[in-house]
Amino acid sequence: MLASSHEGEVEAGSSYLLGFLTNSISSFQEFLFLSGRAFTNILRRPHYYGDVALQMDIIGVGSLSIVLLVGAFSGAIIALQMARALSTYGASSQVGTIVSLTLVRELGPVLTAIMVAGRNASGMASELGSMKVTEQIDAMRALGTDPVQKLVTPRLIATALMLPCLTVIADAVGSVGAYLVSVPLLHIITGRQYWGTFWRALVLNDLAQGLGKPFVFGMIIAMVGCYYGLQTTGGTQGVGRSTTQAVVVSSIWIFVVTFFFDKIFVNLT
Known part of the structure; x- marks a missing residue:
């Protein structure tokens, strides 16, 4: 009796695992197919330039205040923590170096992407999800408009173009935030020393990352x-479920891609 019950539990667990793997593979295939269509549509007409400009405004200008705030305090926190740690070893003059490498290589791109994912991936999922459940997507197809070319490709182009711009802004305000903590607040380094070590630490590899x-x-x-x-x-x-999934999955992929990016650039140096 107990043996048959145990076998039933094992069989149920195996069926669940098999179903989960099958659904995951199917979802990934659908994602790749959608991505392929979206990228291919970049070269095809019609080009919805107005939609691209609108999405660039929503993603870029709309996210600017969040990026400025997060970037400034990220730089300030790095400087505050590193000043204490480096002073122990008599290396306070290297605060600019640490801030430069940490912001430009890692924190700037990752934190900016997380902020944009939380704000815009959720927005895209909720907007397109609402259109899907109210059958607006089907209506577009009935009128001869490709929903992927009209809705997905402009968002793809806009996000890919605006996120590097937002990252540069985050790096800039982060470096200023670190400067304000290191020089006027803590007086552990002069302004000339800070900016000198900040710029000398950067090489082409760091900028590429x-x-x-x-x-x-x-x-x-x-x-x-x-x-x-x-x-x-x-x-x-x-x-609501799609919105949550979009934020969680995009955030996970940001960290996964960061690891492989770092692995590639470490091997190149």
């Missing part, structure tokens, strides 16, 4: 947000 990562992050955020939006079912509850 700092601009390459957000470009890829932008594509991931847009495609994940649009994918979950277009997969929405189940009315308003489904929209």
